[in-house]
Amino acid sequence: MGLLSNRITKESLKPGDHIYSWRTAYVYAHHGIYVGDDKVIHFTRGRGQEVGTGTVLDYILVSSGPTRSQIPCPVCHQAEEGHGVVSSCLNCFLSGGILYRFEYSVTPALFLAKARGGTCTLAVSDKDEICVHRATYLLINGFGCYNVFKNNCEDFAIYCKTGLLVIDQGTMGQSGQAVSIIGGPLAAVLSTPLRLVTTNIYGMAATAIGVYCASRYAADIGMRRDVVKVEAEELTRRLATGGLQIVETGIATLAIPSAAIPNATTR
Numbered sequence: 244m245g246l247l248s249n250r251i252t253k254e255s256l257k258p259g260d261h262i263y264s265w266r267t268a269y270v271y272a273h274h275g276i277y278v279g280d281d282k283v284i285h286f287t288r289g290r291g292q293e294v295g296t297g298t299v300l301d302y303i304l305v306s307s308g309p310t311r312s313q314i315p316c317p318v319c320h321q322a323e324e325g326h327g328v329v330s331s332c333l334n335c336f337l338s339g340g341i342l343y344r345f346e347y348s349v350t351p352a353l354f355l356a357k358a359r360g361g362t363c364t365l366a367v368s369d370k371d372e373i374c375v376h377r378a379t380y381l382l383i384n385g386f387g388c389y390n391v392f393k394n395n396c397e398d399f400a401i402y403c404k405t406g407l408l409v410i411d412q413g414t415m416g417q418s419g420q421a422v423s424i425i426g427g428p429l430a431a432v433l434s435t436p437l438r439l440v441t442t443n444i445y446g447m448a449a450t451a452i453g454v455y456c457a458s459r460y461a462a463d464i465g466m467r468r469d470v471v472k473v474e475a476e477e478l479t480r481r482l483a484t485g486g487l488q489i490v491e492t493g494i495a496t497l498a499i500p501s502a503a504i505p506n507a508t509t510r
Contacts, residue, residue, distance in 0.1 A: 249343040249362055253333065259371025261347075261400045263361070264340035272361050274345065274400040275336055276378040281318075283336040284378040286328050286399035288389040327389070328382045328399070347404060354463065355456050361397055365465030368404045377403040377475045384479040407470045408478070 256262070258279035263272040275285030319331040333342075346353075346363035357363055368374065386399050402408065460466060473481075 249346060251342055251344045253342060256333075256342075256344075257371065259374040259404075261345035261368075261374075261404050262336075263343050263345055263397070263400075264337045265343070266338075266340065272343075272397070273336070273338075273340075274361075274396040276374060276400055276403045277333070278330075278375050278378055281333050282330055283333055284328060284330050284382050284403075285336060286386050286389065286396045288391075328378075328386050330382055345400065345404075351460070355460065358456075360459055364401065365463050366401070366405050366407065367465070369406060373406075374403050377406065380475040381479070384475070385482070387482055401464055402478075405464065406472045406474060407464055408473055409464070409467060409470050 251262075256277050258277060260277040261274065262277050262283065263274040265272045273285065273287075275283040277283050316332060316335050319335050343362070345361075347366060347368040349357075349363045349365060351365065354363055354365055381399070381403070386402075387394055389395065464470065
């Protein structure tokens, strides 16, 4: 993998890898955990569509989705009809796209060099066998309700790799591509007051880029301090008993203080 691309070959895959594939027009990427035997476990709202905002963004994401074959996959076509945490073969997961591997433990310089979110993180990954266990366990027990900004496929894959959940203001979510979608307009808004000081378009652009990079860096799961480490068994137990509550908007809220969660460590 290089500075500009995380593209890999299928032959280099190993169980526990966090992989992703950009959809049509590179609007968004779909993420999952490769568990071996040509199988990928991933989180979806239904048929691989990364939707669920209730806004015009839903149309954009659906229209950018992959063109699916009319011939059912003999391996996993039944799973692809479902939603939530599903298992599919690698080809169905890629849907004709290119295979990339998400990077962990990157340096701050490399993180900022990859301007598009959803490709790497400063966070440290757990051992591959632990990642496979979490993904397999959640395939059976679920990962809560899907939400494109708060609980999406990238959130699922990052959780499987790290066991970390963001709990700031009662929300789950650590998706880099969601931060990118929000961070771009936010940077433009925050840099707007510069018009009162300068009319130099280059200065304003540089400031907007700086604000965007700073927002990505501060929001990365590897930098945030509002996270807890919760193993999959405890996570699903809390979801089942209401310790983690999924409200209508799909945002997960903690019903109890994070300090009261057994086997969880704050960072």
